[in-house]
Amino acid sequence: MHKESWVVRAGCWLTRRRSVLFAPFFTVVLLTARLAPSSWIEWIQDLSGLFCIFFGTWLRLLSASYHESSHEEHPITAGPYAWIRHPLYLANFLLGLGIVLMAGWQPVWGVYLLIFIPIHWLIIRSEEVHLSGMYGKKYTQYLRSVPA
Secondary structure, eight states: OOOOOHHHHHHHHHHHHTTTTTHHHHHHHHHTOOSSOOSHHHHHHHHHHHHHHHHHHHHHHHHHTTOOOTTOSSOOOSGGGGTOSOHHHHHHHHHHHHHHHHHTOTHHHHHHHHHHHHHHHHHHHHHHHHHHHHHTHHHHHHHHHSOO
């Protein structure tokens, strides 16, 4: 039996909890958000946040529509999965970024990046190890041809 790396174990643990991982963070962000933009910079932040939320929602809906049965003999490579290996995670990132931008509290932008990137890096690594084992060469070729 091969020993899993700490990255894979941590990624598996985070994957099982990913639906609630950011709830406390976004609760604090929303509770401390400014109520209305008062300067042109805040308007730009809000419009940027709305764009991120709109595009993230669109990408999430599009990506979710390409999910196939787990019993398939090949990885999903159509639609947004042909452009990027993890479009759902990119969509989640954009949705979160939109919320953070619209909250108007600039220090939280860095906190968001410091939390989101390492957690999802672990989840992605774990998922790629799992899918490599599941699909073998087909997934390895996919990894080489589609950017993360």
